[in-house]
Amino acid sequence: MEPFFDPSQTQESHVYKDKAIENWVRGDDTSSLIQQIISLQQLNQNDARKRLANQLEISKVNEDYEFVLDVDVKKKNGRPLFQTHEKTIHAAEWLTTNFKRTDIVLLQIDGIRARKEASVYTRLSHHDNIVRTFGFVLDGSRHHFQNSIMLLQEYASLGSLYELLQERSIHFDEKILLAIFLQIIDAMIYLTLNNVVHGDLACRNILVFHFDATNPKNTLVKLSDFGFSQYNQFDSFTPDFAQPTSNVIPTRYAAPEIFLSNNATNAYSEKSGTYSMGVLMWKAYSRGTIPWSNISNDQDVIQHVINGNVLSRPSNCSEQYWVIILQAWSLLPSNRPTFEQLKQLLINQTELGGISFVFKLKCSIS
CATH class of the missing domain: 3.30.200.20 (Phosphorylase Kinase; domain 1)
Structure with missing residues (x-):
């Protein structure tokens, strides 16, 4: 058996040599010993090893x-x-x-x-x-x-979805909004399949590349800004990787469990994402209106969300789609749809309404 040089021990009592750590840093984040995700945060290591891992990561970026x-x-x-x-x-x-x-x-x-x-x-x-x-x-x-x-x-020459919604000269037919929602959801499905939680799903982080107010098939939007994103079950070499870029929670988009958790970043999940997707849909229907705009104090907004209160239905939102948004806002994460389920709920309603979309969908793991 090959000896373990410079062993490092995890909290689960598995021992890894530095070469295994190096391989993990260079892209293989799965333990060859137990075939589970390993985390540098869980390694009982000294500062020298942490510096080594950090330097290896820097060199990996430099090679790219x-x-x-x-x-x-x-x-x-x-x-x-x-x-x-x-x-x-x-x-x-x-x-x-x-x-x-x-x-x-x-x-x-x-x-x-x-x-x-x-x-x-x-x-x-x-x-x-x-x-x-x-x-x-x-x-x-x-x-x-x-x-x-x-x-x-x-470069997205049309700017963000939020900016486009501010253009009062543009009429947003519901089928155009649905096309936009389905594209965003498809991107979120892809993130989920790759074990990534975005953490800041909002209209300002959706870039518009093509827009046709009359034909949803000619509209193209893309998800951006991964500053709040984190890998599920995957830690960084830096102690606060899971922390957002700043210690600011996007309060008016966030799910109730984010506010109730002692560690907000641990509460982010696919289901907190579907809650935020519901808020994004509401804001798109409302032409960029700030959620809870009648409440100036963010702490009061947090209390409303924790209590299970929801935003009012926009007048241009059809009943069948409003019901879906309400499902995304369920107080318990377990009662919310996944992004895949949310996509299917919307597609089912568009088919009932005779609306057809043709997109090149990509939902495979990278």
Whole structure:
């Protein structure tokens, strides 16, 4: 039997040598010993091993650089399209000619979760309704910043769904909204199959690439912003990977169990996602109205949600779809549909109403 060099022991008393940890860091997060997900958080290790794992992860990202700033792509002049403390989006353009001339942006992510958020983008970039990430971009001027990552992504010229809903000149027929909902749900099914919880499903995080107010088949939206996302049963090398990018819960979209849990991030699940999907649907029907806009204090909103109160039905929401939204808002997660079930509920009603959608659906595991 091969001896264990530099063994590390988990809380379940399984022993792993450093080579196994290295293999896990490099992409195999399943223990060859017990065929279960292993977590660095559960390893009884010293600081040196944690630094080793972190360095290995950094080197793995460094190996993945596919583009170089000012060689393959460059930032366009002007102010960023979007900017927060931890995220900046710049309009960009190709400098090389061997790529299709897709409109692009540069997404710069800063902070302790930068590498993990970036890995979610790159891992889940192969679905029609998730924003496409072309790869990592090496920025020589910032290469020494350990917690800074730059990604090259496709550009949504129509902005977010929230912005589109603000355009009062556009009429949103219910069948158009349903087409949008089904595309978002399909993206969420894909995340679920890949053991990822988004954590911040909202209209502002849905990008619009094509929109046709008369034909739902010509409308295309994509899910973005994985800053709050986390892997189910999968921890990071950094102690607070499961924590959102900031300690802010999207209160007016969040499910009641998020507020009731001592550790909110542990309460996020597919079912908390379907609750948020219900709020997103309500907001789309309501043309971007803030949920619980009649209540200014977020603590009062939290109490309403915990008590099982729900938003009022928008006048343009048909009864059969309102019933489905109410199911998504069930107080108990076990009473809510999964995303797959939610999709089928909507499809069943669209078929009864004679509405037909044709999408290229991708719901396989990446």
